[in-house]
Amino acid sequence: MTGVLASAASDSAIVSFSVYLAVVFLLAWLANRAQSGKSFVGEYFLGSRNIGLWGFALTYAATAASGGSFMGFPSLIYTHGWVLAWWIAGYCMAPLIALGLLAKRINQVSRLAGAITVPELLRKRFDNQTVGTVATLMLVVFMFFFLLAQFKAGAEIMTVLLSDVEFVQQAANATEARLDGWRWIGEADGDFVLCLLFFAVAVVVYTSYGGYLAVVWTDVMQGIVMLIGVLIMLGLALWQVGGLESATQQLARMTPPEFGKATIDSPVDEDLDLRKGTWLQTQAGGIARLNENVTITEGIEPEVEVLFLTRDDSAYQQLEGKLPPHITAVETPGSREKLAYGSDKAGVYVSAPGPHKDNPTGFLPVALALSFFVFWNFSGAGQPSYMVRQMSFRDTRILRRSMVMVAVFFGLIYFPLVVIFTSARLLLPGMEVYADRIMPEMASHLTTAAGIPWLAGLLFAAPFAAVMSSVDSFLLLLSSGIVRDIYQQRINPDAPDSTLRKLSYATTIIVGLLAVVAMLNPPPFLQTLIVFASAGLGASFLAPVAMGLFWKRMTGEGALAGMFSGATVILVLYSWQYWQTGEFGPYNVMGLDPFVWGALISAFSVVIVSLTSPAPPAPLVEKYFGRD
Amino acid sequence: MTDELGESFRQSRRELTFQLGTWTIFAAWVVGYGSNTAFEAESETVVTTLGMPSWIVWGIAVPWIVAFAITVFFAGWFMKDTALVDDSAESTDAAESQGSLQQESVES
Numbered sequence: 001m002t003g004v005l006a007s008a009a010s011d012s013a014i015v016s017f018s019v020y021l022a023v024v025f026l027l028a029w030l031a032n033r034a035q036s037g038k039s040f041v042g043e044y045f046l047g048s049r050n051i052g053l054w055g056f057a058l059t060y061a062a063t064a065a066s067g068g069s070f071m072g073f074p075s076l077i078y079t080h081g082w083v084l085a086w087w088i089a090g091y092c093m094a095p096l097i098a099l100g101l102l103a104k105r106i107n108q109v110s111r112l113a114g115a116i117t118v119p120e121l122l123r124k125r126f127d128n129q130t131v132g133t134v135a136t137l138m139l140v141v142f143m144f145f146f147l148l149a150q151f152k153a154g155a156e157i158m159t160v161l162l163s164d165v166e167f168v169q170q171a172a173n174a175t176e177a178r179l180d181g182w183r184w185i186g187e188a189d190g191d192f193v194l195c196l197l198f199f200a201v202a203v204v205v206y207t208s209y210g211g212y213l214a215v216v217w218t219d220v221m222q223g224i225v226m227l228i229g230v231l232i233m234l235g236l237a238l239w240q241v242g243g244l245e246s247a248t249q250q251l252a253r254m255t256p257p258e259f260g261k262a263t264i265d266s267p268v269d270e271d272l273d274l275r276k277g278t279w280l281q282t283q284a285g286g287i288a289r290l291n292e293n294v295t296i297t298e299g300i301e302p303e304v305e306v307l308f309l310t311r312d313d314s315a316y317q318q319l320e321g322k323l324p325p326h327i328t329a330v331e332t333p334g335s336r337e338k339l340a341y342g343s344d345k346a347g348v349y350v351s352a353p354g355p356h357k358d359n360p361t362g363f364l365p366v367a368l369a370l371s372f373f374v375f376w377n378f379s380g381a382g383q384p385s386y387m388v389r390q391m392s393f394r395d396t397r398i399l400r401r402s403m404v405m406v407a408v409f410f411g412l413i414y415f416p417l418v419v420i421f422t423s424a425r426l427l428l429p430g431m432e433v434y435a436d437r438i439m440p441e442m443a444s445h446l447t448t449a450a451g452i453p454w455l456a457g458l459l460f461a462a463p464f465a466a467v468m469s470s471v472d473s474f475l476l477l478l479s480s481g482i483v484r485d486i487y488q489q490r491i492n493p494d495a496p497d498s499t500l501r502k503l504s505y506a507t508t509i510i511v512g513l514l515a516v517v518a519m520l521n522p523p524p525f526l527q528t529l530i531v532f533a534s535a536g537l538g539a540s541f542l543a544p545v546a547m548g549l550f551w552k553r554m555t556g557e558g559a560l561a562g563m564f565s566g567a568t569v570i571l572v573l574y575s576w577q578y579w580q581t582g583e584f585g586p587y588n589v590m591g592l593d594p595f596v597w598g599a600l601i602s603a604f605s606v607v608i609v610s611l612t613s614p615a616p617p618a619p620l621v622e623k624y625f626g627r628d
Numbered sequence: 629m630t631d632e633l634g635e636s637f638r639q640s641r642r643e644l645t646f647q648l649g650t651w652t653i654f655a656a657w658v659v660g661y662g663s664n665t666a667f668e669a670e671s672e673t674v675v676t677t678l679g680m681p682s683w684i685v686w687g688i689a690v691p692w693i694v695a696f697a698i699t700v701f702f703a704g705w706f707m708k709d710t711a712l713v714d715d716s717a718e719s720t721d722a723a724e725s726q727g728s729l730q731q732e733s734v735e736s
Contacts, residue, residue: 082681086666089658089688092695093651096702101647105640108633108712244679252674350674350681352666366663373655396710400703407699411692419680550641626634 016457017161017464020225021202024468027217028210035213051216056393057402058223059216060099061409062469063385065226069413070463071153072530074442075435077421080356080363081251081349085418087364090376095407098380103390103399105549109624110391117477118384118541119485121391125548127620128556129490131563136485138540138567139384140478144515146533147474151200151515153436154467158195160440161460168194188520196516199467204512207472208479208505212392215472222465227412229443229462232455234416236446237423247423248350254425255310256342256355257432261335262288263301266327272296277433279319280329282308287319288329289430303332307433310344318429349425358581367591375595379534382542382599385473388480439463479507528585531593532574535586539566539598543606551610552621558610566602570594636710643707650698654691661687 051059077084106121113124119139123132162168168191176190206214241247262282266272278290288306296302306329341362342348342355349355352369353362364372380386393399424431424442427449431438443459483504488495495503544562547554573594577587586594665683677685 082684083666085684085688086658086662089662089692092658092688092692093654095699096647096695097651100699100702100707101644104643104707104710105637108636108640108710111712112633245676248674248676248679248681253672346672347674351683352662366659369662370655370659373659377651395712396707400707400709403703404700407696411696415689415692550644624633625637627631 014161014457016454017460020461023221024218025206027221028206028214031210031214031217035211051392052394053398053401054220055216056389056398057405059219060386060389060402061406062219062223062226063389063473064380065413065466070466071156071436071439074417074421074439077418078424078431078438079435080354082418082422083352083354083364086352086369087372088414090373091410091414093377094380094410095403097377098386099406100403101381102546102549104396106387106390107393109549112624117480117484118387119481122544122548122559125624126556126559131556131559132485134560134563136481138563139481142533142536143474143478145529147471147515148518149529150467150471150474151196151519154199154464154471155192155196156437157440157460157464158199159191160437160444162195163191193520196519200512200516203468203471204475204509207475208508212476215476218472219469222469223409225465226462227409229459230413230416233420233443233446233459236450237420240446240449241423241426244419247426250426251349251422252347254349255344255346256339256348257307257309257430258343259291259305259307259337261303261332262306262329263303263332264294264296264327265301265330266296279323280327281323283328283330289433291433307430308336309429365591368588368593371593371596375593378542378599379538379595382538382545383534384537384541385477387545388477475508475511478511479504482507535595535598536567536570538595539570539602542599543603547603547606552625553610553615554606555610555613555616557613558606561609562602562606565605566598569598569601573597639708646702646706654695658687658691
């Protein structure tokens with residue numbers, strides 16, 4: 001699929017990957033059996049608040065390490081270099097802040113309230129129906145965006161895994177032909193569509209069938225798979241680049257490749273199809289990579305979009321003798337797109353701010369580095385998917401031990417990922433044309449080059465596990481918001497378990513279908529979508545929930561103001577950026593990420609509106625805070 | 629019960645102060661060190677420590693290790709166990725939940 005450097009996974013890799021999937025389904029079946037005979041909603045959505053150490057720590061960590069961590073993050077490391085270690089550095093505090101800041105109080109207050117969802121917690125804490133309804137709506141909207149990014153990531157992994165399977169390719173070609181000409185989805189690759197459907201069916205089935213317990217059990221298994229996968233990749237990557245020192249020095253010499261236009265010169269008499277990702281010799285003696293599919297017919301020299309490698313020493317060595325003979329790319333003069341920061345700069349991959357296509361101040365200027373140090377911790381603390389987990393641990397001993405366990409997990413995942421994917425630039429040059437596929441391509445490359453292709457199955461399973469463990473949690477969160485917070489609380493409080501069960505299954509399936517339809521024409525950068533949804537959820541929920549847990553004077557009106565203002569800031573700043581540039585992304589006021597502004601304005605709104613609205617009744621305050 | 633809850637709340641507030649204070653120190657270290665050293669290298673050679681760019685080691689890897697030690701201290705010694713209220717008596721069933729809500733509204 002992607003050319004001469006990365007071979008696709010072998011049959012044995014597919015077998016080991018299938019074994020992993022089979023275990024996931026087995027766990028879902030066991031979880032479903034374990035729930036039989038218990039109250040449906042409490043067990044299905046929260047595991048009866050009886051989750052132990054491994055379950056709590058790993059379901060939290062695995063949910064946090066989502067498709068963003070295993071697909072989007074590697075793509076960013078590959079594109080911008082070592083500066084991504086600075087970008088992710090906030091995770092060193094995540095166990096203490098994102099996990100530890102609210103966990104004890106959330107668990108305590110949710111037990112006092114008898115709440116099993118975040119909107120329900122807010123509704124009962126403030127004794128205000130409107131707060132619960134608004135919280136549910138915000139959760140559903142932002143969580144859906146989060147879900148979209150995960151579906152895309154899952155489909156991308158499957159696409160690489162199955163790229164060499166003949167019947168899949170035949171089916172993909174047939175699908176592509178059938179979709180051709182359709183609005184919205186006509187542009188989608190056939191193999192991506194098939195893999196998206198497969199992924200959606202797999203994850204929707206096991207989540208809806210097994211509920212929260214299945215999600216926790218599979219998260220434990222998936223967390224272990226992720227950890228083992230990353231550590232194996234780290235060892236293989238360091239071995240194949242000749243050690244970290246060698247890799248860093250080679251990286252320091254490299255300058256970023258540049259997109260541009262070229263005409264394809266070929267003496268062949270017959271039609272020739274060249275796939276996106278094909279490597280070509282340039283007329284000037286350089287190397288370029290096709291960024292689109294092209295058909296060459298006699299007498300016509302099509303102009304195509306290509307990626308020109310610049311001073312990529314390792315790429316030249318690897319590609320020597322492997323380029324298609326007799327076909328050359330003739331660069332169109334003046335067509336090269338110079339980067340706004342980093343073009344022709346040696347050292348740009350080992351220093352800050354890192355290269356950037358559009359931003360003249362680079363990828364990570366200081367203000368943005370500070371933003372992300374805030375973002376990963378406080379946006380993490382404000383994510384409803386984590387809050388739900390914090391409601392479910394059995395006792396505070398489990399919380400304390402889990403913090404240490406999560407710290408070990410994050411340390412062994414995130415920092416090694418930076419090492420692995422800065423090395424990837426040396427092993428797999430030109431992956432800018434498939435930026436979001438670098439993780440599975442690297443897994444395939446490392447194991448094939450090491451002569452152990454069966455291991456690719458496990459390495460593919462690591463990012464797949466990350467995606468699945470997040471998707472299942474988000475699906476369940478959406479399902480609980482609709483079933484528990486809307487249907488059961490507002491429409492039919494006396495609904496029997498059997499009705500709630502059917503409705504939960506149906507909701508999960510419908511949400512999955514909607515995500516599939518939306519992702520048939522996916523946006524290019526996964527990470528942007530994830531950061532948008534995280535920022536929206538964090539800015540809407542962090543201040544209202546955190547202050548609600550720690551500030552006695554806070555009122556329901558204050559919570560509403562906090563949610564509305566936080567969400568509005570995020571929507572306005574992302575819309576402004578789109579309006580200004582035509583690209584979906586954050587508009588950074590004074591260099592700070594929208595989340596920082598959203599969270600600050602949300603907190604400010606909570607304080608002002610709470611102080612100007614009537615004080616909460618004393619019994620309500622005493623119920624959740626005790627006596628002074 | 630409410631006295632215990634009050635003490636537990638005050639302990640949670642002390643822990644919150646520790647967590648926010650620690651975060652502030654680390655934000656200053658990581659962002660401050662990086663802003664002073666990470667922007668210097670723009671050449672074909674890079675100063676390394678343990679094979680990594682040196683600014684990564686002193687500005688990110690070392691803080692990460694120290695942060696781990698502080699997390700262990702916080703979880704092992706600073707954070708106190710709290711008896712979480714057993715909500716087994718409180719039904720998560722919708723009907724009862726809705727009933728108790730209506731009762732609360734009547735009382736208030």
